[in-house]
Amino acid sequence: MFLNLFIVNKSGGLIHHRALSQKAPHIGTNEWLRIGSTFHSLHAIATEASPIKLPGNKKAGADDGIEEIQAEGMTLVCLQTRTGIKFVITAEPNTAVAVDLGQVLREIYVLYTDCALKDPFYELEMPIRCELFTQGVENLIQRVESMINYSTSTSSTSNTRVVTLR
Amino acid sequence: MTVHSFHIFDRKGKTLFTKRYAKTPGGKKSEEDLLAEKEQLSEQRKLVFGMLFSLRELSSSLSPAEGPGDLHMVKTGASTLYNYETVSGLRFVLYTTPDTKIAAKGGSGGAAGTPQSSVHGGSSGPILTAPTATGFANSATSSDPGGGGSGAGGGGPSSTNPAVTADVRSSLKHIYETIWVTSVIRSPMYRPNSSESIRSTSFEADLDAYFKRMAWFP
Numbered sequence: 001m002f003l004n005l006f007i008v009n010k011s012g013g014l015i016h017h018r019a020l021s022q023k024a025p026h027i028g029t030n031e032w033l034r035i036g037s038t039f040h041s042l043h044a045i046a047t048e049a050s051p052i053k054l055p056g057n058k059k060a061g062a063d064d065g066i067e068e069i070q071a072e073g074m075t076l077v078c079l080q081t082r083t084g085i086k087f088v089i090t091a092e093p094n095t096a097v098a099v100d101l102g103q104v105l106r107e108i109y110v111l112y113t114d115c116a117l118k119d120p121f122y123e124l125e126m127p128i129r130c131e132l133f134t135q136g137v138e139n140l141i142q143r144v145e146s147m148i149n150y151s152t153s154t155s156s157t158s159n160t161r162v163v164t165l166r
Numbered sequence: 167m168t169v170h171s172f173h174i175f176d177r178k179g180k181t182l183f184t185k186r187y188a189k190t191p192g193g194k195k196s197e198e199d200l201l202a203e204k205e206q207l208s209e210q211r212k213l214v215f216g217m218l219f220s221l222r223e224l225s226s227s228l229s230p231a232e233g234p235g236d237l238h239m240v241k242t243g244a245s246t247l248y249n250y251e252t253v254s255g256l257r258f259v260l261y262t263t264p265d266t267k268i269a270a271k272g273g274s275g276g277a278a279g280t281p282q283s284s285v286h287g288g289s290s291g292p293i294l295t296a297p298t299a300t301g302f303a304n305s306a307t308s309s310d311p312g313g314g315g316s317g318a319g320g321g322g323p324s325s326t327n328p329a330v331t332a333d334v335r336s337s338l339k340h341i342y343e344t345i346w347v348t349s350v351i352r353s354p355m356y357r358p359n360s361s362e363s364i365r366s367t368s369f370e371a372d373l374d375a376y377f378k379r380m381a382w383f384p
Contacts, residue, residue, distance in 0.1 A: 004228060025230050038224055042217055049213040050245040051170045051186065051261050059243035069221065070239040070331050073231025090228050093328055 002141055003074065003090040005108070006032065009125045010084030012040035016128040020141050023092070039088065042066065043078065070096075079105035087112075098148045104140070111136040169377060170245060170261040174346070177255030179215045181208075183364055187377070214259060218249060239331040248331065250338035256346075258338045337380070345372045 002020035004027075009015045014036030027035070043065035047057050057064045061082045069076040075096035079087045087105045095101075115133035116122050122130060174183040186207070195203075218237060226235025240247045241264060250258040349369040350356050356367065364370075 003230060023230050025228065027227060031227065035224060035227065038220060042220055042224070045213055045217050046240065046242045047244070049210055049217050050242055050247075051188065051210070052244045052263065054244045064243035066240060066242055068239070068241040069225060069237065070328060071225035071229055072233060072236040072238070074225060074229035074235070075328075076225070076228065092230075097328060 001092050001095055002145070003092065005087075005089050005137065006036060006039075007112070007128065008036045008040050008086040008088065011125065012037045013125065015085075015126065016133075018134070018137070020089075039066075039078075040086065043080070043086065075101070077101040077105060079109065081109060085112075095148065099144055104144060107140055108137060111140065167246075168263045169380075170263065172261070172373070172377075173211060173214060173257075173259045175211075175215050175218075175257040175259065179212075179219070181211050181215075182256075183369070184211060185370070185373075214247075215257070218257060218259070238328075238335060248334045248338060250335050250342065252342055256342065258342055260334065260338060262334075341373065341376065345369060345376060348372075 001023045003024040004017065004019055006017040007015050014033050017032045017036070044063075046066045047053070047064045054064050062080045063084070065080060066078050068078070070093065073092065074090055075093050076088060076090045077096070079102060081087075087108055089101055089105055089108075091099075091101060111133055112128070115136055116128045116130050119130050119132075122128070169187045171184070171186045171188070173181060173185075176182055184207075217240075221240065222235060222237055225237055226233075229235045236251055237249045239249070243264075246262050246264045248260045248262070252258075346369065349367045349372050350364055353367045356364070
């Protein structure tokens with residue numbers, strides 16, 4: 001099961017958050033804002049704390065930082081774009097094995113550019129209140145969830161990892 | 167996977183033990199340089215502890231599971247951190263290079279490290295040898311068995327197999343249960359508030375011996 005999705009802009013402000021399933025823990029709005037900005041700073045600190053560094057602290061053009069966290073009952077994956085927006089998704093550990101969460105995030109990035117950035121009323125760095133985007137994410141998550149159920153019930157373990165989402 | 171550094175923190179964030187394994191570049195260094203480097207490393211350790219402390223708060227609020235929300239693994243582009251925390255609040259932290267490099271290396275040359283006997287004695291020893299880890303990575307990223315090249319590029323697998331994390335954490339647990347408890351806690355010379363008393367025990371030697379038995383040690 002997927003748990004939560006949140007998007008943090010380049011200055012650490014939370015611009016979108018939502019629960020992706022019933023299982024997601026209930027988190028208040030203030031708590032969400034705190035989580036967003038804490039994650040933003042920890043993302044930067046993780047690079048500094050590392051004993052090894054990538055050249056220029058960049059990876060594929062984007063700032064290096066937390067890419068994945070495995071914790072008790074939860075896996076978190078973060079995608080930072082070159083423009084500094086962070087897409088963060090959390091899921092249960094078994095879902096993270098079955099699906100490439102990074103791929104899901106890249107799909108969400110596409111939805112963000114298509115639905116939010118191309119919206120004439122959307123202002124950069126501002127919270128995303130766009131129905132098309134919400135609907136798109138909804139459809140994507142449903143599609144991926146159904147693919148997981150399908151592949152685990154019909155095929156052996158070697159094929160459970162769903163890489164292609166389109 | 168290469169070990170880069172290993173830290174042990176107590177509940178309050180004090181460093182009980184720290185060691186860097188990767189070789190530092192350059193030949194001889196002046197006294198001042200060494201001092202500056204020491205200072206920098208101590209700052210870095212504070213960052214590591216602070217990061218783990220805050221990340222635990224974060225993960226416990228984001229996770230649906232009850233409990234403190236233990237951190238297992240944090241991956242950045244340059245390195246992977248494995249964390250094991252005891253009930254008493256000791257934190258064992260191991261920095262390694264990310265697993266994806268194993269996939270790239272194993273796929274191209276097939277230069278598998280020799281399987282090593284583990285100290286665990288039959289019970290679920292840490293299967294951290296290169297061939298096993300490569301097997302995980304390959305089956306995780308692509309369905310064809312020869313697809314070792316997929317992990318080499320920038321668009322490698324974004325998520326790491328939890329089995330590898332579990333293996334490394336079982337190694338950290340072993341370090342705590344066997345090496346730390348026998349060499350340090352049971353030492354009559356050990357004083358809980360002095361870091362020098364750890365240096366005087368055989369802990370460091372035992373730890374090094376344990377790491378060197380691992381196939382992934384450089």
